[in-house]
Amino acid sequence: MKLIYFAWVRERVGKAEEDVVPPASVTTVAELMRWLGGRGEEYAHAFEHPKSIRAAIDKSHVRPDTAIAGAREIAFFPPMTGG
Amino acid sequence: MKLIYFAWVRERVGKAEEDVVPPASVTTVAELMRWLGGRGEEYAHAFEHPKSIRAAIDKSHVRPDTAIAGAREIAFFPPMTGG
């Protein structure tokens, strides 16, 4: 699946997007964030406060307990500050 | 004192303004309306529902129980419909 990062999540991870294949045990958005946080120092920094990170699956807002099965594109970003 | 009428109060009375000298017994806005209502058919028609008439003394909104002593200009008009 494709992951996209925005704003300081992108800056901390050090890339705007990437393709990943998480293990089968990772089934929800929250679990995906935890798994990403274990992929190295920059990821640990980016995902250290998962409650301050929002997620979207295929361009729709989702909650941490949403299942990731079937997702093509999952985005992680800080709370929005548009308008 | 000078009286000014607006909108349908003006149309019913048949004039935009006039000078009147009410008797000393007329001390409030409500009493003035009652007294004006007794001045002829057109006034009776204009002031038949005093609750739907608003008043201003010297260009400030006033309530029916406001004293008219010292007033230079008293205006009578329907509820406002500006904006």
Add this chain to the structure above:
Amino acid sequence: MQTKVRLQSEEFDAAAETAALTRGRTDIGALVTFTGICRGAESGEPIAALTLEHYPGMAEAEIARHVEEAKARWPLLGVTVIHRYGRIAAGENIVLVVTASSHREAAFAAAEFLMDYLKTRAPFWKQVESKSGKTWVEAKGADDAAAARWEKPSGREAAE
């Protein structure tokens, strides 16, 4: 703090007024513009025009007083109020309220406050011109209710 209150019979240019309020400034973060327009139908019946009667002197004073109250209630950086009187054809502007602030909450609240008060307290009276003749517009209870939400619970200064 730029304040402009104007009564006029001629049409106004809302865009020029908002431009005048913001020109050369970088402290304004939120600008709310309300334009009231003469509709071509009233209660389903086509209308040709409105005629707005007003109480000269009192109308200016009432509007200016409410602009001052808005400035005391919200951190505003600019206010413009223009209200027309006389004959206004369908499609023409009737009233303009522009409020500027650092943030949107103050700008929105002040614009709504001013409009609610203009509807219920400013001495203007609308007459509708249609095929069936001229009729005075009746005041709406909904407008009084809208204005009442800004009223303070007690005493002049109480809730300020």
Add this chain to the structure above:
Amino acid sequence: MQTKVRLQSEEFDAAAETAALTRGRTDIGALVTFTGICRGAESGEPIAALTLEHYPGMAEAEIARHVEEAKARWPLLGVTVIHRYGRIAAGENIVLVVTASSHREAAFAAAEFLMDYLKTRAPFWKQVESKSGKTWVEAKGADDAAAARWEKPSGREAAE
């Protein structure tokens, strides 16, 4: 019902947009325009510009979805939303919301609803450029609270 949603990096002309929304119509009685402008200072510190990052595709969809919700909630006659992205210098426009209706209540409510949602749900992130470097703007609790007032007590939207 005229609806326009546009994302763009270049500046927009609020006056031209409101003119486009009202041209040739006599059913509109109330027009509310909100313009969000890049201020020259943030928390007391002078800023040179903002940079707005956005999520292409999702931003358009989120805004369009909220415009549809506004149209379902209020009797609107027209809505325009324009949101810029990229670098925005102090004094330039960031966002425009225009709502048209027969009466002012609907136009005001829809404009505030759309702005509250743009602030909290549309995927845009503001970065401030000042002497001390570039800083991401933090989301404000006040904006979440403002958006929450439009939430329905139960049903589909409540859980979002």
